[in-house]
Amino acid sequence: MTIGIPKEIKNNENRVGLTPAGVAEMKKYNHVVYVQTNAGESSGFSDAEYEEAGATILVSIEETYAIAEMIIKVKEPIESEYNLIKKDQLLFTYFHFASSEPLTHAMMERGAVCLAYETVEKLDRSLPLLVPMSEVAGRMAIQQGAKYLEKPQKGKGILLGGVPGVPPAKVLVLGGGIVGTQAAKMAAGLGARVVIMDVSLQRLRHLSDIMPPNVITIMSNYYNIREAIAEADLIVGAVLIPGAKAPNLITRDMLKLMRPGTVVVDVAVDQGGCIETCKPTTHENPTYIIDDIVHYCVANMPGAVPYTSTLALTNATLPYALQLANKGWKKACLENDELKKGLNVANGKIVYKGVAEAWGLPFIEVNTIL
Structure with missing residues (x-):
């Protein structure tokens, strides 16, 4: 298969879809890999490293899209890329369709096969x-x-971990999944007092077992959230519903319950956000203030640490990318239910229910296109 790795052009997106090591693996199976010049530069990978791994360097993004049967990216195509996408071209990347109706319509109109990283799902629902x-x-x-x-930075002026004789900051984490767990561990490690909320009692039991003593678990509900935000100095929104919009757990009117200078970080913003007043920002202009509350809502947070992020992402995506390249997307999805669940748009149709429901569009079962 012919594979294209374009340079990411979304604002301050410094990651790249495949590392030189990933290219070398593709070459082992005789796939042809084209990499746009400087695609990996911001992640710390030079054109020379890609060439040494067996890739061919192309000058422009237009060439990269034109030649490739499969495009491997990090972020969803932006408007200037829409017309570069060919009918039946396979795009393997993060899409987050439920947060962008224009992107959904564009991919349907282009006839692309859109396999979204964020909805590839294992049997255990991970x-x-x-x-x-x-x-x-x-x-x-x-x-x-x-x-x-x-x-x-317009915050409260509080040191997260405090110092002897001065209490540390209070951190509220909404959601006990991967994001929430890592946020709670990081905050606890810095010495903060942490509350983590989730709707699953089973998950809270697990978190209670693994977290240090300065982390407490509380059931997530409207009443408990209202109480907790009044005390919190830093609030992290970490709620995810795969392929669908995140629910608004903190509404605009609830901001008045918070103290001025409170910081909210909505990691779910690329799925619509779980804080009503959050809207996507960039690393260039990451924050804004509403009702004296500092909002940090960067939609591609890992793009700020691209070396770490690109290596971690390729480690996870490469086995799936190899299946798609070796078998073609239809056979790979027929033989691997995890990949099948990644299909969101194909043949101009929406084949992922959460996306169809987000925009009130027709949905067809994925098996009808395989």
């Missing part, structure tokens, strides 16, 4: 291609939240 970036984003949420609690 999301193997979200895990590495969720781990990065969960840890970064605390790193960034701690920074924006500083007074020059």
Whole structure:
């Protein structure tokens, strides 16, 4: 198969879809890999490293899309890329269709085969291609939240871990999945007092067993959230419903319950966000203030640490990418239910229920196209 690795052009997206090591693995199976020049530069990988691994370097993004049967990316195509996508071209990347109706319509109109990292799902309902970036984003949420609690950043002026004789900050984590677990561990490690909420009592039992003493678990519900946000200095939104919009757990009117300078970090913003007042921001302009509450809502947080993120992502995506390249997308999806669940759009149709429901569009069963 012919594989294209374009340079990411979304604002401050520094990751790349495949490392040189990934290219070398593809070459072992006689696949042809084209990499756009400087695609890996921001992640610390030079064109020379890609060439040494067996890739051919192309000058432009247009060439890369034109020649490839499968495009491996990190983030969803942006508007300037829509017309570069060919009918029946396989795109393997994060899409988050439920947060972008224009993207959904564009991919349907282009006739692309869209296999989304975020909905590839194992039998135990875990999301193997979200895990590495969720781990990065969960840890970064605390790193960034701690920074924006500083007074020059319009925060409360609180040191996350406190000092002897002065209490540490209070951190509230909404959601006990991968992001929430990593955020709670990071905050606890820095010495904060942490509350983590989830709707699953089983999950809370597990978290209670593995977390240090400065982390307490509380059942997530409207009443408990309202009480907790009034005390919190840093709030991390870490709720995910695979392939669908995140629920609004904190509404606009609830901001008045928080103290001025409170920081909210919504890691779910690329799925619509679980805090009503959150809207996607960039690393260039990461924050804004509403009702004296600092909002950090960068949609591609792991893009700020691209070397770590790219290595972690390729580790997870490469086995699936090899299956797609070796067998073709139809056979690979027929033989692997995990990949089948990754199909969101194909043949101009929506084949993932959560996406169809998000925009009130027709849905067809994925088996009808395989």
